[in-house]
Amino acid sequence: MAKLQRKKTKLGSYKFASVLFSITLSLLMMGLFGVIVIQAKKLTSLIRENIEIQVFLNKDLGQSSIDRLLEQMASKPYVLQKESGQVIQYTSKEDAASIFLEEVGEDFTAFLDENPLRDSFTFSVKDEFQTSEEIAVIVAQLEKMPGVFEVTYMQDMVASINENLLKVSIVLGTLILILLVTVVILISNTIKLALFSQRFLIRSMQLVGATKGFIRRPFLWRSFLYGALAGIIASSIIFTLLEYGKNFIEGLQLLYDTELLIMLFGSLILLGALMSWLSTYRSINKYLNMSLDELY
Numbered sequence: 295m296a297k298l299q300r301k302k303t304k305l306g307s308y309k310f311a312s313v314l315f316s317i318t319l320s321l322l323m324m325g326l327f328g329v330i331v332i333q334a335k336k337l338t339s340l341i342r343e344n345i346e347i348q349v350f351l352n353k354d355l356g357q358s359s360i361d362r363l364l365e366q367m368a369s370k371p372y373v374l375q376k377e378s379g380q381v382i383q384y385t386s387k388e389d390a391a392s393i394f395l396e397e398v399g400e401d402f403t404a405f406l407d408e409n410p411l412r413d414s415f416t417f418s419v420k421d422e423f424q425t426s427e428e429i430a431v432i433v434a435q436l437e438k439m440p441g442v443f444e445v446t447y448m449q450d451m452v453a454s455i456n457e458n459l460l461k462v463s464i465v466l467g468t469l470i471l472i473l474l475v476t477v478v479i480l481i482s483n484t485i486k487l488a489l490f491s492q493r494f495l496i497r498s499m500q501l502v503g504a505t506k507g508f509i510r511r512p513f514l515w516r517s518f519l520y521g522a523l524a525g526i527i528a529s530s531i532i533f534t535l536l537e538y539g540k541n542f543i544e545g546l547q548l549l550y551d552t553e554l555l556i557m558l559f560g561s562l563i564l565l566g567a568l569m570s571w572l573s574t575y576r577s578i579n580k581y582l583n584m585s586l587d588e589l590y
Contacts, residue, residue, distance in 0.1 A: 316484040317524035317570060320477040321562050325532045327473055328558045331466055333549040338459060340548060342424045343374060345452060349415040349436055350444045359441050360384070360413065366439065367415060372423040372432055382417040390414065412443060426453050481566075482573040485517060489577045496578070510578050514571055521570025525563030533559070 349367070351360065367373060368381045375381050385393075390411040419429060429452055436445045492513075499509050536555075540546050 313484055313488045314520055314524055314527075317481055317521055317566055318527045320480045321525055321528035321566050322531055324473055324477050324565070325528050325558060325562050327470065328561075329532060329536065329555075331470070332551055332554045332558065334462070334466070335554070336549045336551050338455070339421050341455065342421055343418045345424070345448055345455075346416050346418050347429070347432065347436070347445060347447045349417075349442055350446070351413045351415070352441050352443045353412060355413065355441050363439065363441050364415065367417065367436075370432075372419050372428070374418040374420045382415050385414050385416065387411045387413050424452070424456070426456060477565075478569055481521075481569045482576070485570060485573040486577045489513070489574065506579075510575065513574050513578050517570040517574035518567050521566035521568070522563050523566075524570075525559075525566035528566070529559035529562050 351363070364382060364384060373381055387409050390413075391409050394411070419432065423429065423432065426449075429447060429449075433445045433447065436442055496509055533555075536546075536550075540550075
């Protein structure tokens with residue numbers, strides 16, 4: 295019985311289950327919102343990849359000149375290489391005529407002496423070059439290349455996407471800030487309440503000559519472990535939900551970004567550990583500096 299009593303009043307120990315549950319729940323909310331942000335970013339990237347630049351070539355351009363142009367464009371840093379491995383799609387004027395016939399259903403070659411369409415290159419631009427200013431510079435550079443007749447792209451759509459993306463980023467940034475403050479307050483209050491029952495033990499240790507560092511050490515160590523464990527649990531729950539959702543929600547796999555998800559999970563573990571440590575440090579210092587009357 296005496297051993298059990300000593301275990302209950304061990305320095306640095308407090309209600310494990312309630313603290314772990316509260317921190318895990320706080321980090322879970324933060325993590326789920328982080329997943330929404332990641333998927334929104336991935337969705338934006340997918341939409342941007344469908345915005346293509348089309349380069350029309352001069353007529354009667356030789357095959358060697360076309361190949362040279364293709365090689366030059368493929369080496370540009372702004373050209374996106376898709377998962378299929380395709381970088382730039384080449385469409386001859388004959389293929390363009392066939393596509394036109396298939397889409398419109400009218401064969402213009404029946405009443406025209408020659409094919410008015412041109413050979414063309416089509417490619418997507420990397421995400422970091424998707425601003426209106428960057429694309430305008432790219433178009434200007436391409437138009438100066440020998441053999442290029444005209445360069446076109448969906449200018450209005452690019453401007454609209456960038457404008458809406460800025461608005462969404464501001465809203466999400468504000469929500470993240472509010473949620474982060476809320477999580478910090480929840481973790482701080484949870485640990486403060488958990489340590490309330492330890493205030494007389496802390497005073498007792500001070501009375502027998504224990505230094506502040508000696509008293510703080512076990513509390514800080516445990517809080518760091520609890521926070522990190524809460525981050526691991528929250529990350530595991532989010533990962534399980536995502537894996538479960540992939541099997542039932544069509545297209546969810548396209549919004550996966552493994553690198554960003556790993557960064558998110560690492561951030562949750564680090565955030566939980568640091569917030570728990572800092573909250574414990576503040577609470578312990580508060581009780582260490584209180585008078586006996588204030589403790590009551």
